[in-house]
Amino acid sequence: MNSKAVTAVGALGLAMLLVGSTIGLFVAPAERHMGDVQRIMYVHVPSAWAALLCFTAAFGLAIASLWSAKPRYDALMVGTIETGVVFNALLLAQGMIWGHAAWGVWWDWDVRLTTSLVMLLLFAGVLGLRSFVDDTERRAAWSGAATIIAFVDVPLVYFCVRWWRSLHQIQSSPETVDRAMTLPLRINAIALLLMAIWWTVFRARLAMARRQEETVSQPARIRVAERYEHA
Amino acid sequence: MPEGVIVGGWSYVIAAYSITAIGLVAYTWSLWYRQRTAARRSQNDER
Numbered sequence: 001m002n003s004k005a006v007t008a009v010g011a012l013g014l015a016m017l018l019v020g021s022t023i024g025l026f027v028a029p030a031e032r033h034m035g036d037v038q039r040i041m042y043v044h045v046p047s048a049w050a051a052l053l054c055f056t057a058a059f060g061l062a063i064a065s066l067w068s069a070k071p072r073y074d075a076l077m078v079g080t081i082e083t084g085v086v087f088n089a090l091l092l093a094q095g096m097i098w099g100h101a102a103w104g105v106w107w108d109w110d111v112r113l114t115t116s117l118v119m120l121l122l123f124a125g126v127l128g129l130r131s132f133v134d135d136t137e138r139r140a141a142w143s144g145a146a147t148i149i150a151f152v153d154v155p156l157v158y159f160c161v162r163w164w165r166s167l168h169q170i171q172s173s174p175e176t177v178d179r180a181m182t183l184p185l186r187i188n189a190i191a192l193l194l195m196a197i198w199w200t201v202f203r204a205r206l207a208m209a210r211r212q213e214e215t216v217s218q219p220a221r222i223r224v225a226e227r228y229e230h231a
Numbered sequence: 232m233p234e235g236v237i238v239g240g241w242s243y244v245i246a247a248y249s250i251t252a253i254g255l256v257a258y259t260w261s262l263w264y265r266q267r268t269a270a271r272r273s274q275n276d277e278r
Contacts, residue, residue: 011266017255021248037240039245047251090254094247101243195255202262209269213276 006201020187028180037101044094046189047087050196052083055123055154057200060146062194065140071211072204074140077147078130079203081123083196088120096228110166112209117158122150 024042031038058080065073095113096106107113126146133139161170174182 018244025244033236037237037243039240039244041250043251086254086258086277091256093250097243097247097250101237101240141232169261199258202266204244206262206265206269209273213269213273 001201006198009194009196010202013191013198016191016194020184020191023187024184028184029178031181034102037098040098040101041186042188044091044098045185046192047094049189050192051084051087051091051104051119052154052158053193054080054087054196054200055119055151058084058123058147059151059154060119062144062151066144066148067149069137069140071136071208072141074144075204075207075211076200078127078207079200080196081126081147082203083199085120085123085127086199087192087196088116088123092116092120108167109168111160112157112166113162115153119150119153119157122145122153125151134214136214161191172227 014222024039028039028042030036040200057076061077064070092113095116099108100106101114126143129146130139130143133142158189160166160220161168177185
């Protein structure tokens, strides 16, 4: 994907987010019980979808990276994880604001909220792990394995509201939601997906550049160390 | 079904959308900044 195409994808995502949010804020009707607070859902739900999608993609890329040892899969994996962590953090912040309005508390150790927080900590942990490992091959292998372990929480986040009693509502279906409300939701979901692609590709390029820099500089570092040993 | 409507929700809505906008802009800026730093570093290495 060339730079212009990536920027175009990001710009389209940003434009769609502005359109979707404008419709969600000023055109869509207020919900019967939640009133205007429900408008938070037009960014909260797409953020959740984007985060879950990013982490699912990271899981697939982790398997591909471990299987093939190709650097581009590792670079894309770190891109999807970092993007997912940003959406996950936004998801929790939006959810806390909504929770305070609807439940009267900023936080509750409810199963959906807790598994979402655990998801954020696990994937942020994978990024932290990467920063501690200098060797490029080992970093790819360890973070790939850690991503697969972290992914165990992703289906839990999605299905926990169906499996266990939760304060959080279960997923709505388009049949039970008014069309005027599904429109901004869908526009914003596509918008955040496009932004996720933009960020992932951008971040993957940074990871590839860093790897290239390290593989070039590693032999040089070894030569310097050997020189000191012989001196 | 619970009765009643949550009133005065706009301050929460503004807060949620503001945090979202700040998060999106901040992360986009961080990517751009890191790319610029990496480009400068590689230019210095070439010299």
